[in-house]
Amino acid sequence: MRSYSLAYLTAANLTPPQMLAAAAQLGYGHVGLRLRPNAPGAPYQPLLGDAAILRETLAVQRDTGVGVFDIEIVRIDAAFDPQAYLPMFEAAAALRARAVLVAGDDTDLARLADNYARLCAVLQPYGMTADLEFMPWTAVPHAQAALRTVQAAGSPTNAGILVDALHVARSHTTLDDLRALPPGLLHYAQICDAPAGKDFTVEQMVHTARCERLLPGEGGIDPASIFAALPADVPVSVEVPHQLRAAQLGDVEWARQALAASRRLLEAV
Numbered sequence: 001m002r003s004y005s006l007a008y009l010t011a012a013n014l015t016p017p018q019m020l021a022a023a024a025q026l027g028y029g030h031v032g033l034r035l036r037p038n039a040p041g042a043p044y045q046p047l048l049g050d051a052a053i054l055r056e057t058l059a060v061q062r063d064t065g066v067g068v069f070d071i072e073i074v075r076i077d078a079a080f081d082p083q084a085y086l087p088m089f090e091a092a093a094a095l096r097a098r099a100v101l102v103a104g105d106d107t108d109l110a111r112l113a114d115n116y117a118r119l120c121a122v123l124q125p126y127g128m129t130a131d132l133e134f135m136p137w138t139a140v141p142h143a144q145a146a147l148r149t150v151q152a153a154g155s156p157t158n159a160g161i162l163v164d165a166l167h168v169a170r171s172h173t174t175l176d177d178l179r180a181l182p183p184g185l186l187h188y189a190q191i192c193d194a195p196a197g198k199d200f201t202v203e204q205m206v207h208t209a210r211c212e213r214l215l216p217g218e219g220g221i222d223p224a225s226i227f228a229a230l231p232a233d234v235p236v237s238v239e240v241p242h243q244l245r246a247a248q249l250g251d252v253e254w255a256r257q258a259l260a261a262s263r264r265l266l267e268a269v
Helices: 016-026 053-066 083-094 109-126 141-153 165-170 174-180 203-213 223-228 243-249 251-266
Strands: 004-006 030-033 066-076 099-104 129-133 159-164 190-191 236-238
Touching: 004 016, 004 251, 016 030, 016 053, 053 083, 066 083, 066 109, 083 099, 083 109, 099 109, 099 159, 109 129, 109 141, 141 159, 141 165, 141 174, 141 243, 159 165, 165 190, 165 223, 174 190, 174 223, 190 223, 190 251, 223 251, 236 251, 243 251
Parallel strands: 004 030, 004 236, 030 066, 066 099, 099 129, 129 159, 159 190, 190 236
Antiparallel strands: none
16 A cells, blocks of 8 residues: 655645645645745745744644654755754654655765765664655756765765656656665655656756646656656655646645546556
């Protein structure tokens, strides 16, 4: 039986308590929360420093049994300081989150690996993994680069690599590359669909990733084959942002359709 988590981007207008309640209503076992913006001025879910929202979130969590799987986002750049993220890690630990989503932005790859190792060390006492997501427009553009970074960091025990079906399709990542990833590094993976092809500008790739993905099975990137290359029990983060369709349907209905499409695709066999 696969486990499904409602990713932040799929229902980005919901507060953390609303997301947990929606997940329980729809049949998700977990949610992902974005507690820090992924870029200056970008949207996120206010919770850090707000004791009332944290209490409400914990109460909904207790009432529904829905867990928090991952917390977003840590970006490792040239000036990275893991101590700056301690308030987020403390909130994530209170929510019993399992993973922290990490983006690698530093083009000095030795420094990137060193800082990734520092991040893993800081996360150890919180019991969370540091899941490095490869994205074709970052300094970690594909699966092989993610694995090299983890290995250069000394393969910490709480290291992880996050596979996003969209980024597999948009990057120089093959199914064999996915099969070569050590299963112990694969704590969860993100599902979606999109038009096939690799001839996209960075701006087009970023727009699709953040604003206009398709339901699994609607596009041409073959998420079924991508997930078949991963461990059969890997938890599934349903990350299907589509701003227009979510606005028309409402975030909860869009999240319902995203889960239903994911299940149809992954549980057909």
